[in-house]
Amino acid sequence: MTKFCGASDRNKDHILDVLKNQLDANQNGFALEISSGTGQHIVHFAQYFTKWKWQPSDVDQHYTNSVKAYLEETKLENILSPVFLDVTDNSTWNNIFTKQSIDLMFNSNMIHITPIECTYGLFKVAGDLLKSKGKLITYGPYSIDGVLQPQSNINFDKNLKSNNAAWGVRDTRLLAEHATKNDMKLIEIIDLPSNNKCIVFVKN
Secondary structure: OOOOOHHHHHHHHHHHHHHHHHOOOOOOEEEEEEOOOOOHHHHHHHHHOOOEEEEEEEOOHHHHHHHHHHHHHHOOOOEOOOEEOOOOOOHHHHOOOOOOOEEEEEEEOOHHHOOHHHHHHHHHHHHHHEEEEEEEEEEEOEEEOOEOOOHHHHHHHHHHHHHOOOOOOEEHHHHHHHHHHOOEEEEEEEEEOOOEEEEEEEEO
8 A cells, every 4th residue: 555745745846856957867777765665756756767767675664565556556667666675784785786786876854764874874875886976865954064954953853853862863064974985975965945955975
């Protein structure tokens, strides 16, 4: 059965606009979505980037089941069956993918609602799997060089940490540092509605 997330429905077109500026829809490509969630994003993107192959993944079977349900509903042939992938366990991606075989990795709204080890793991996956000049694009709320704005994001961060001390809005300095450790660099920060951003990293 498909799951529905209102936030994903509201932001999918804004994120798609970012992807249109970062990717070539007329070229063949391979994209891996980390933490696909309900599947709404990948289904939306694949309908525009029809020459690309899209690989959904998640660590939660409830979400992979939702992705499968969307695939059955939409009949999109350029989306592969979802796979189990745990960013903290490199065996879960090394057993599936060849190193430096992916053109795009996309990750939405995971970094702030998981322990910091998952952020480190995300960059490790990207460092292992992205081709040279391949891109990692993340979406969510971030602080910029130690400054978190506006007040609504400050309140959101406090609420996250009150629910789980290991969660919280991450800073771009931290992300850039781990990009560098994994042979990538931060190249662009794009402001989007609801005080969220897309951050673009490229593999060296």
